[in-house]
Amino acid sequence: MIDRAGEKIESIVPHEGPGVRINARPADGFLPDEPRGILQCENVDVYYGSFRAVTGVDLKFGLHEITALIGPSGCGKSTLLRSLNRMNDLVDGARVEGRVLFDGEDIYGSKVDAIEVRRRIGMVFQKPNPFPKSIYDNIAYGPRVTGMRVDSMDDLVEEALTKAALWGEVKDKLKQSAYSLSGGQQQRLCIARTIAVKPDVILMDEPCSALDPIATVRIEDLMHELRREYTIVIVTHNMQQAARVADRTAFFTAFADEGTGDRTGVLVEFGKTTQIFEHPTDQRTEDYISGRFG
Amino acid sequence: MRTLGGTIDGAIRPERPLASGTNGERRPAPLTFLVLLWLSLVVAFGVLVTLIVTIIIDGQGQFTGRLLSEYPASSPDRAGARPAILGSAWVIATTAIMTIPLGIAAAVHLEEFADKRNWFNRMIELNVQNLAAVPSIVYGLLALAFLSLLGVRDKNIVIGGALALSLLILPVIIIATREALRAVPTEIREGSLALGATQWQTTWRQTLPSAVPGIATGSILALSRALGEAAPLLVLGALVFVSFDPSGILSGYTTLPIQIFNWTGRPQEGFHQLAAATSVLLLGVLVLMNGLAIYIRNRFQKRW
């Protein structure tokens, strides 16, 4: 696995030419030009109080695809991601304008239950955040609180851990505290926990930034596995990572908005990862991925 | 010798050798400061030890089983603090039952549910902080006014005293609970909510359980403060001479601090010794309670 990662990393040569060259991934040939959007942003603005953090985002996240959001720090990637499953509702004063459509339905619609939105659109955070409970209870928590009907919780726990490639490592210590796991294992536990409630979409905010390279590779492999069943959106600072895992990539940047006086994030360019990294159409994208700014 | 050390805007700092044979912490200024810190500690600790030793010496003659089992009497040789001990237990238990759930609920609302940018919530928050600093006698007066309003004639009852003490420690419990809740990382809440749990489930199953040690510690410390209070109870007309066991929340009562207050005011030397012995008893209980609080904190507090 490490070898494979090594090979992947080698094939991406940063600071060479306009873009970062990557190997065409096998899926690319089958990737439709337009994503079949399961989740879609229509002219989305996100505000914190009167501060406009992100503006005018139009994006489609394709079904069973991995979409990466990249861009310099502070351009609003996390903000946009958190508005995709209404996590930003929890921030006092945060508000979304425009529409976020999930399966054609606006998740900010007046009749929509934010709890159900978060159940269907799960989230994995930057820092592994297992609950202070046993490994087993970490997985079982979601199904329990959402009132999922399960025939056998044991089976569900095994299934989730297996899908998250963690079962082999923890099957003999399910009753132990989740805190006894390593950082990488904790992060896979958090992914397993998310899978256990059977969401349609998984949002990941820099899921590997607290992990070492080996754990990172494991999570990336896992994402490739998960893509068969789930739609994944990942924020990453690591362009090689975006190049390795994402089918499509969206590049954001922040500009000084003269109207509001804020530094506001905008979507610069969105396309297939190969296109974004090899033939960016926007100068800012090209500068960013070739390491000239950001 | 080579001079290390970088330059900032052309400024050059002469480097001292590492092995200069001196200790930077032992130069006059830091040394003076250290000595002052030590002195304050010695003074504070000295006063405390003197006080405790004095009352132990004063009270040693009266520290017998009689203190626990007998009722007050006109002769110090026959008197005990039994009603005061039971009275304190009744009042503190009632206070705990009244205050702890209320304090936790208020703190949970303020910390987990209230919009912190709302001016009204901010005002409440500020005032809770202020209330914790109000002198205890004021709460006695407040309870007195409240009971009068309700038309309670005999205000010297367990529930009356508990009301005054509850008002006194409610802000303390609210603050302690909020601290404990705040110590639970946001990531835990977010992790729970991101799975489709409600705010309520998140609070009930994740945040509160993690905060229990902190809440318990804070509550015990608050109750130990209430246990030592006499002023608000005296305002309510607490009896100073009780020769019966309190039998319920509507029963008359006296408490340890009031019993001490009473005996100290008597002319006979024997009563002063009784007061000292009772003080030692009260101190012992307080030390035990604080010890328990510290134990809970160290044993169960989560390190995130």
Ligand SMILES: Nc1ncnc2c1ncn2[C@@H]1O[C@H](COP(=O)(O)OP(=O)(O)OP(=O)(O)O)[C@@H](O)[C@H]1O
């Ligand atoms: N809770 C908040 N309240 C107010 N402003 C916020 C909040 N969270 C983020 N912001 C602001 O929104 C802007 C975008 O932040 P965001 O965290 O989305 O950036 P990011 O692209 O994820 O950056 P990074 O790559 O460093 O994680 C920043 O200017 C930030 O200061």
Ligand SMILES: [Mg+2]
């Ligand atoms: Mg971020």
